[in-house]
Amino acid sequence: MVRTPLIAAPWAGPLWLKPESLQPIGAFKLRGAYHAVASLPADVQKNGVVAHSSGNHAQALAYAARDYGIPCVIVMPDAALPAKIAATRALGAEVVLVGATERLTEAAAIAADRGMSLIPPFDHPDVIAGQGTVGLEILDDLAEVACVLVPVGGGGLASGVAAAVKALRPDVTVVGVEPELAGDAAESFAAGELRQWPLEKTYRTIADGLRTNLSERTFAHLRTYVDEMLTVSEKQIEDAMGRIAVGSRLVAEPSGAVSVAGYLAHREVLPPGPAVAVISGGNVDPSVLARVL
Amino acid sequence: MVRTPLIAAPWAGPLWLKPESLQPIGAFKLRGAYHAVASLPADVQKNGVVAHSSGNHAQALAYAARDYGIPCVIVMPDAALPAKIAATRALGAEVVLVGATERLTEAAAIAADRGMSLIPPFDHPDVIAGQGTVGLEILDDLAEVACVLVPVGGGGLASGVAAAVKALRPDVTVVGVEPELAGDAAESFAAGELRQWPLEKTYRTIADGLRTNLSERTFAHLRTYVDEMLTVSEKQIEDAMGRIAVGSRLVAEPSGAVSVAGYLAHREVLPPGPAVAVISGGNVDPSVLARVL
Numbered sequence: 269m270v271r272t273p274l275i276a277a278p279w280a281g282p283l284w285l286k287p288e289s290l291q292p293i294g295a296f297k298l299r300g301a302y303h304a305v306a307s308l309p310a311d312v313q314k315n316g317v318v319a320h321s322s323g324n325h326a327q328a329l330a331y332a333a334r335d336y337g338i339p340c341v342i343v344m345p346d347a348a349l350p351a352k353i354a355a356t357r358a359l360g361a362e363v364v365l366v367g368a369t370e371r372l373t374e375a376a377a378i379a380a381d382r383g384m385s386l387i388p389p390f391d392h393p394d395v396i397a398g399q400g401t402v403g404l405e406i407l408d409d410l411a412e413v414a415c416v417l418v419p420v421g422g423g424g425l426a427s428g429v430a431a432a433v434k435a436l437r438p439d440v441t442v443v444g445v446e447p448e449l450a451g452d453a454a455e456s457f458a459a460g461e462l463r464q465w466p467l468e469k470t471y472r473t474i475a476d477g478l479r480t481n482l483s484e485r486t487f488a489h490l491r492t493y494v495d496e497m498l499t500v501s502e503k504q505i506e507d508a509m510g511r512i513a514v515g516s517r518l519v520a521e522p523s524g525a526v527s528v529a530g531y532l533a534h535r536e537v538l539p540p541g542p543a544v545a546v547i548s549g550g551n552v553d554p555s556v557l558a559r560v561l
Numbered sequence: 562m563v564r565t566p567l568i569a570a571p572w573a574g575p576l577w578l579k580p581e582s583l584q585p586i587g588a589f590k591l592r593g594a595y596h597a598v599a600s601l602p603a604d605v606q607k608n609g610v611v612a613h614s615s616g617n618h619a620q621a622l623a624y625a626a627r628d629y630g631i632p633c634v635i636v637m638p639d640a641a642l643p644a645k646i647a648a649t650r651a652l653g654a655e656v657v658l659v660g661a662t663e664r665l666t667e668a669a670a671i672a673a674d675r676g677m678s679l680i681p682p683f684d685h686p687d688v689i690a691g692q693g694t695v696g697l698e699i700l701d702d703l704a705e706v707a708c709v710l711v712p713v714g715g716g717g718l719a720s721g722v723a724a725a726v727k728a729l730r731p732d733v734t735v736v737g738v739e740p741e742l743a744g745d746a747a748e749s750f751a752a753g754e755l756r757q758w759p760l761e762k763t764y765r766t767i768a769d770g771l772r773t774n775l776s777e778r779t780f781a782h783l784r785t786y787v788d789e790m791l792t793v794s795e796k797q798i799e800d801a802m803g804r805i806a807v808g809s810r811l812v813a814e815p816s817g818a819v820s821v822a823g824y825l826a827h828r829e830v831l832p833p834g835p836a837v838a839v840i841s842g843g844n845v846d847p848s849v850l851a852r853v854l
Contacts, residue, residue, distance in 0.1 A: 513847070561851040
């Protein structure tokens, strides 16, 4: 893992960026996958790991398995982008392509048949704990932090960061941010119960990493440890991407920029003092990046 | 200063990037300016510092002076970009605008009148030593490094990095890279004597930070500590900028991308094994960045 530094964003205020975009696969996902693999008992770990994912989690798990020298199978929908399949194979994983509806059953079957451990992208305590190291590093590097903003998709990153920050520094405000167009977590938070949005609704946002719903586990974390949920518009996300690139020289993907967008759009509800926005990833289509500059 | 991490560039080979683009002012210049201010005797330091610069050195020196709570005067040509003047003033410096030909005499006059120390952008041992910390960090973070590539403009960064690397690890190859269109250092290196190129010639390159000629001091450093000088085309610079943004999620300015361009274009003359390319800065016109994506 890269020990990502805090990067100043004076153009936005007393704001610092935590660029998880600089991790080897371009996203925070490596932290959780790595910690989940590291936490397996040795006799179980040697049998390898399996996951169903067509996104960053696939590459994160493949990367961790390669480092540990253990087998890794990634189940992907047969409609997955060839580039994502190739990138996962390049990290040494076996990629199994199935119809989109068969992904879960196929991954479970492989786990059972081969004695492999199924590592989900966010709904797992070891994965959440791994993401929490982002929070530990923020507290180490900026003791005077008043507020931490985290993007919310499935909620693994926000759960881990919020749990870590609140355990050590209950006085620090932790804010989750998501797109208005995938505002299931904000709605759940306000309603006090888990609300699932259909994928055809969340797929409207450009922030493709945040279209996922929370699980019961991550929702419970957010309710316990997160102070506030904010939402941002598509325009605010794109504006933030451009300002991050020009002002702090970092490439953020739309999902990664929502935390900064939330800071810029909602400063009046945030505590005064230094804030840290987690840039969750930087895997963006070049044409999208070019458009927002 | 940010302790910049090494960022993997597996898309290029066994290459790591040292992103000085992530320093507060977006360039390595802060290291040298800060070290020069820190090295002044206390009774001299309190009188403040002065420089003539319309570039990153102006902001670097203003930033360092502000941290030390001492006065700072920056002499700029009256044709300097308003954004650069504003950015320097925002860091607390007094900006004095003069005709382009009067910059040196005006800065010297201010130094004499006010008892301020003149801190040049690269032709100064303390400035060079400060830039050298980039080399120390590379050796700390990647002991198995075989080759370090550094952009060459005035030669301050390359002088410092090469001196630091060779002092500790004479087995590591240090390579300077510059644009073909501002190839004065490569020509000087080959000729064994300092060759100055007229500004109307070096101004053809997009790499605006590398249009400067070497000084006798930096040329002496390069001859002693640098193993090889390479040049790259304008197209190679732009290609490298795009690949750095997409592959390693970093915004590099053209001057910052020449080290990566040199690696991609000249791998056959470099030693096998891990290489580090220093990304000297990330202050790029958004329209230029959009074009290369």
